[in-house]
Amino acid sequence: MRPTEHLKSLALQDWQAATRHPFTTALADGTLGHDRMLAYLRQDHLFIDGFVRLLASAVVHAPSLPDAIPAAQFLGLISGPENTYFLRAIKALGGDPETPAKAAPVTAEFQELMARAAASGRYEQMLAVLVVAEWSYLDWASPFADHPQTLPFWFGEWIELHTGAGFEGVVAYLRDQLDSAWQGLDDDAHRAVEATFTHAVALERRFFDAAQDGFSG
């Protein structure tokens, strides 16, 4: 079994709950309340701040230039079209993209996990969080790739950013990086990757649970 399959198998319950979540089902069929989508995007924009720094750290720690380049290109996508999507969508939903939200507890925990992984100097720790974040999003969004064009852009473009050949390539690359890093690690480092990976999956689930509640708790 591939190391990334093994890691996912350790977190299967949370994985399935995160990737077949009523929040994303409602988002994809267009019935999600606009207030809910706005609250989610304002929290997720905070998540992206930490994510960009984590991805940049992975670029720094990649073992070679060919290993670093796909992550560097993905960094450009997140910092460009994805960030612009956030600004446009938050504005269209009635929010002020220039005023950051106060981090909800689950967002703050995610920020801490990403900051810890980035500061660890351990490439596999960075990849453990990056793989969960992008693979779980590919998993929930893929069944909705052919969404109706009538969906408002704040729903439709969010699905498009997480589906398609380009994004599948990002997930394949991140998984390959973690699979090959795993081979060179000792038992203690394997346990540490497992802990970070399963924590990240639990946070993805809790992030959608909180989003479903409008981040009110």
Ligand SMILES: Cc1ncc(CN)c(N)n1
């Ligand atoms: C919480 C979370 N996890 C993952 C992703 C995927 N980019 C995201 N936008 N937000």
